[in-house]
Structures are given as structure tokens and as C-alpha cells.
Amino acid sequence: MQASFHPDYNPLIRKLESIFKLTDDERQALQNLPMQMATIKEDQDIVREGDRPSRSCLIVSGFACAYKMTAHGKRQIVSFTIAGDIPDLQSLHLKVLDSSVSTISRCSVGFIAHEDLRALCERYPRITAAFWRETLIDAAIFREWVVNVGRREGSSRMAHILCELIVRLKAVGLVEDDVCDLPITQGEFADALGFSPVHVNRVFQQLRAEGLILTQGTRLTIPDWDRLKMAAEFDPTYLHLVQENAAA
Amino acid sequence: MQASFHPDYNPLIRKLESIFKLTDDERQALQNLPMQMATIKEDQDIVREGDRPSRSCLIVSGFACAYKMTAHGKRQIVSFTIAGDIPDLQSLHLKVLDSSVSTISRCSVGFIAHEDLRALCERYPRITAAFWRETLIDAAIFREWVVNVGRREGSSRMAHILCELIVRLKAVGLVEDDVCDLPITQGEFADALGFSPVHVNRVFQQLRAEGLILTQGTRLTIPDWDRLKMAAEFDPTYLHLVQENAAA
DNA sequence: CGAAATCTTGAGTATAATCAAAAACGGTGG
DNA sequence: CCACCGTTTTTGATTATACTCAAGATTTCG
Numbered sequence: 001m002q003a004s005f006h007p008d009y010n011p012l013i014r015k016l017e018s019i020f021k022l023t024d025d026e027r028q029a030l031q032n033l034p035m036q037m038a039t040i041k042e043d044q045d046i047v048r049e050g051d052r053p054s055r056s057c058l059i060v061s062g063f064a065c066a067y068k069m070t071a072h073g074k075r076q077i078v079s080f081t082i083a084g085d086i087p088d089l090q091s092l093h094l095k096v097l098d099s100s101v102s103t104i105s106r107c108s109v110g111f112i113a114h115e116d117l118r119a120l121c122e123r124y125p126r127i128t129a130a131f132w133r134e135t136l137i138d139a140a141i142f143r144e145w146v147v148n149v150g151r152r153e154g155s156s157r158m159a160h161i162l163c164e165l166i167v168r169l170k171a172v173g174l175v176e177d178d179v180c181d182l183p184i185t186q187g188e189f190a191d192a193l194g195f196s197p198v199h200v201n202r203v204f205q206q207l208r209a210e211g212l213i214l215t216q217g218t219r220l221t222i223p224d225w226d227r228l229k230m231a232a233e234f235d236p237t238y239l240h241l242v243q244e245n246a247a248a
Numbered sequence: 249m250q251a252s253f254h255p256d257y258n259p260l261i262r263k264l265e266s267i268f269k270l271t272d273d274e275r276q277a278l279q280n281l282p283m284q285m286a287t288i289k290e291d292q293d294i295v296r297e298g299d300r301p302s303r304s305c306l307i308v309s310g311f312a313c314a315y316k317m318t319a320h321g322k323r324q325i326v327s328f329t330i331a332g333d334i335p336d337l338q339s340l341h342l343k344v345l346d347s348s349v350s351t352i353s354r355c356s357v358g359f360i361a362h363e364d365l366r367a368l369c370e371r372y373p374r375i376t377a378a379f380w381r382e383t384l385i386d387a388a389i390f391r392e393w394v395v396n397v398g399r400r401e402g403s404s405r406m407a408h409i410l411c412e413l414i415v416r417l418k419a420v421g422l423v424e425d426d427v428c429d430l431p432i433t434q435g436e437f438a439d440a441l442g443f444s445p446v447h448v449n450r451v452f453q454q455l456r457a458e459g460l461i462l463t464q465g466t467r468l469t470i471p472d473w474d475r476l477k478m479a480a481e482f483d484p485t486y487l488h489l490v491q492e493n494a495a496a
Numbered sequence: 497c498g499a500a501a502t503c504t505t506g507a508g509t510a511t512a513a514t515c516a517a518a519a520a521c522g523g524t525g526g
Numbered sequence: 527c528c529a530c531c532g533t534t535t536t537t538g539a540t541t542a543t544a545c546t547c548a549a550g551a552t553t554t555c556g
Binding site: 153154195196198199202217 | 543544545546547553554
């Protein structure tokens with residue numbers, strides 16, 4: 001089936017609008033972009049390492065992640081993806097996928113054919129630049145994750161990933177009053193941080209004890225944003241948010 | 249001063265040629281691309297985190313790296329860059345640099361103004377796509393580094409980074425008979441692997457004892473490539489080399 | 497309500513960090 | 527060519543962070 005978003009609700013258009021003012025022409029082209037919608041339940045692979053996809057997937061709602069497996073069967077999550085992200089946009093130019101994408105929560109996703117993306121890019125250079133820019137921000141996030149996993153310990157590592165998630169969720173309107181819904185299990189955080197699940201649990205308790213976070217089920221509350229940022233050594237520059245969205 | 253390469257020696261053109269056959273027009277445009285050449289001695293920053301550069305730098309020869317510092321003064325190298333790489337190409341679309349680039353050995357670099365790159369991309373969409381693709385491969389390498397630092401231990405982590413370097417050096421003709429010159433100190437490897445220098449030293453000794461590597465000064469020899477690959481759990485897919493260069 | 501997943505706790509272990517000092521190496525200048 | 531200096535590599539001993547294993551508590555969801 002084709003997408004039928006109210007213009008304001010198409011998360012792709014919203015994201016591009018936040019970077020620059022779309023012309024009517026560009027907006028029209030984006031609204032007409034064929035998109036095959038699907039709902040995918042939690043913990044399902046959307047695409048797998050080794051695939052040679054002919055389309056990319058836009059996460060419309062829900063949480064997903066990109067991950068790789070080591071030869072010894074250990075999983076490393078390399079990024080969390082939220083509404084508006086296209087976690088496999090790189091497959092437009094790289095034939096073989098080098099990582100898998102899996103849902104974390106139930107997701108609504110839109111598949112966009114590469115041929116349609118290519119046609120769009122060919123006609124609208126500013127959209128090409130915007131897509132390229134998105135993949136460059138993804139790369140900036142990977143860089144920061146290398147730093148996080150390589151050089152930060154326990155609680156600052158955990159705090160950092162929480163800061164990143166909150167800022168990114170805030171940018172797409174998914175944080176209200178320092179509260180957000182974060183359906184990510186401690187085991188999944190472990191795979192993102194290079195920790196064991198047990199260690200994540202202990203670090204969580206430490207953060208709670210220090211009053212840096214509050215959890216009730218999947219609901220996360222940040223009582224004191226500045227203190228969490230401090231504990232995380234968090235500097236949001238690498239997310240390259242535009243001013244209006246950079247509420248960090 | 250302007251660049252004056254023999255066509256075959258311009259590492260940027262060589263790299264693009266390895267992806268697709270350039271038209272005469274495209275090759276001409278690349279040869280005419282204004283490039284300010286400089287020689288930079290070892291351990292010098294070329295650009296720094298926080299800069300807002302108006303040009304990008306092509307590494308023509310030598311070894312460099314991109315790195316970030318944590319608030320506690322620890323350094324994490326997020327990538328090694330070799331001849332033909334443009335480690336800060338992302339600054340074409342991201343105003344503020346989120347990482348620094350430093351030389352490791354004495355380097356010959358060419359600075360290319362963003363306005364010239366933009367003009368080139370505007371006129372030659374295939375070159376745009378090729379540059380975009382290069383940044384996507386950078387991102388794929390960052391992903392693999394997250395896995396390496398997050399989920400591999402001691403010798404496989406070290407072996408993996410050696411495998412990557414060797415394959416990339418081979419792709420640009422800097423490996424002969426399983427021997428290459430690798431002017432990277434153990435302290436620098438430590439910053440790339442998230443280890444202490446002492447631990448890198450011990451892992452090196454382990455790899456030597458297992459006959460996986462041989463070192464004489466900065467000269468690295470790989471007696472048995474398959475065994476090193478095995479120890480590293482190395483799969484070169486993520487480097488997205490084209491067939492002719494994929495001698496891994 | 498019951499089963500499965502997730503979270504939590506404890507105990508023992510392993511990988512890697514830190515600190516400190518010595519040996520080897522590489523380049524420079526006399 | 528050799529002595530000297532700074533850097534890099536190496537070694538040893540101790541400590542710390544995080545892992546593993548195992549079991550019990552809690553939550554979630556059908």
C-alpha cells in the first residue's frame with residue numbers, strides 16, 4: 001500500500017523541513033514519493049547483514065537498532081534509530097549491507113525503492129545534499145560511540161547514551177517535561193555499550209542512587225538534565241542539530 | 249601553490265577510477281580541481297574539533313588519524329586515514345567539526361576549497377555519488393570499530409585493526425608480499441583500540457609469539473594472512489572494496 | 497492466572513588498567 | 527662514527543573494572 005500521511009506527520013518531510021525551507025516543488029515530490037508501509041512487531045529483523053536490498057526503510061514510529069554479530073556470536077548494537085531515521089540509507093550506494101536492522105519495539109516503517117530515491121535525488125540536488133548530510137550525521141554518531149565504548153567507563157558510558165537518546169527524541173518531539181518512553185531493555189543497552197546485562201543493571205542502580213535518572217517501567221525521567229550531562233561528559237555538537245531543535 | 253600531479257599519481261583520481269570509469273570530462277575537471285599542497289610533519293593537528301573549515305584535506309601520502317578527546321583528557325582515535333582518504337570530507341555538509349584530524353607520520357596533504365568541491369559536485373552527479381559513497385564507507389568502518397572496541401577482546405581486537413589497515417593499504421598499493429610500513433606506535437594503537445599502551449604491548453607480544461605477525465621497526469610482516477584473518481574474525485565486506493581491489 | 501522475559505542479587509574470576517622503572521631505539525650534533 | 531637525548535617499547539607488581547555463572551524476584555503479556 002502507498003503512504004498517505006498528513007503532510008505534517010510524514011517524519012521524513014518534517015526532518016527535511018527542519019534543515020531548510022522546502023520549495024513547494026520539493027515538498028510535492030516528497031509527498032508523492034511511493035512508500036510501502038508496514039507494521040513490524042518487536043525484535044524482528046527488517047534487513048540483514050549480507051542483504052542486497054533494492055529499497056531503504058524509513059522508521060515512521062517505534063524504536064529500532066542497527067547491529068552486527070561477531071564470529072563468537074556476540075551482538076553489538078551500533079546505533080539506535082527513532083522516528084524519521086532511515087537506518088539503511090547507505091544501501092543506496094553500498095550494494096551489500098554490512099549490518100542488520102532490527103526493531104526494538106513494534107514499529108511502523110515505510111519502504112522506499114532505491115530507484116525512486118535516485119530519481120528524487122537526480123531532480124532535487126538539495127534533497128540529495130540533505131540525505132547525504134543525514135548519513136554524515138549517522139557517521140558522526142558512530143564516531144561518538146567509538147569514543148563512548150572505547151574510553152568511557154560505567155556510569156558515564158551509560159549516561160552518555162541516555163543523553164544522546166533524549167536529545168534526539170526531543171528533536172522529534174518525543175520528550176515532554178524531561179520524561180520519555182524508552183522501550184529499550186537493559187540487555188539491549190548492554191549490547192549497545194559493550195557491557196554485560198548484569199553490569200548494565202548495576203550501573204543503572206548507581207545512576208538511580210545518584211538521582212540522575214528515574215525509571216518506572218519503560219518511562220524514563222531526568223530530574224536534573226545538567227547533572228546528567230555532566231556525568232556523561234555530554235556535548236551534543238556531534239548530533240549537528242539545527243538551532244531551533246537544539247534544546248540541549 | 250597548485251597541485252601538479254601526473255594523472256596516475258593523483259590519489260583522488262586513482263580512487264575514483266577504481267569505482268567507475270571516469271569520462272574525459274570528469275577526469276579533466278578533477279585534474280583542474282584547485283588543490284593547495286602542504287607537507288605537515290608528524291603529530292600535528294591538521295584540523296581541530298570545533299573548527300568551521302572552508303576546505304577539506306586530501307591525504308596524498310603518509311598516515312593520519314581522526315580522534316576525539318573525552319572530558320577527562322583521554323584520547324580515542326576513531327579512524328586511521330591513508331593515501332587517497334579525505335578524513336574531513338563531512339565538513340562539506342556539517343558546519344562544525346566534531347573530531348580532530350592529526351598526522352601520525354609526516355604527510356603530504358592537499359587542501360580543496362568547499363566551494364570548488366560544491367561546484368564539482370553540481371556539475372558532475374557521478375562524482376557527487378562517489379564522494380557520498382566514500383563517506384558511507386567511512387561510516388561502515390566506524391560501525392565496525394564500534395564492534396571491535398565493544399565486543400572483541402585483546403588479540404582479536406588488535407588483529408582486526410591490523411587486518412583492516414593491511415587490506416586498505418593493499419587497495420592503494422602500499423603492501424608488497426605481505427609486508428608494509430606501518431609507522432603507528434603502540435601508544436597510538438592503544439588510543440584506537442581503547443586499550444592502555446602497556447596492554448597493547450602485551451597483546452603484540454602474544455601475536456608475535458603465535459607467529460601471526462612479525463615486526464622490524466615500523467615494518468610489519470604477515471606470515472600467514474588466513475591465520476591472522478581467523479584470529480581477527482575479519483570479514484572485509486564492510487570496506488566495500490570493488491572486486492579488482494578486494495584481494496582480501 | 498501462568499509462562500516468559502526481564503531485572504536483580506551474590507560470589508568468584510578474568511581481562512585490562514595503573515604505576516613505576518628499565519631497556520631499546522631513533523635521530524641529532526659534535 | 528659515536529655519545530646523548532627523548533621517545534617508544536618492555537617488564538613486573540598491584541589494583542580495578544567488568545564478566546561469568548547461578549539463582550531468585552519481579553514484571554509483562556497473553
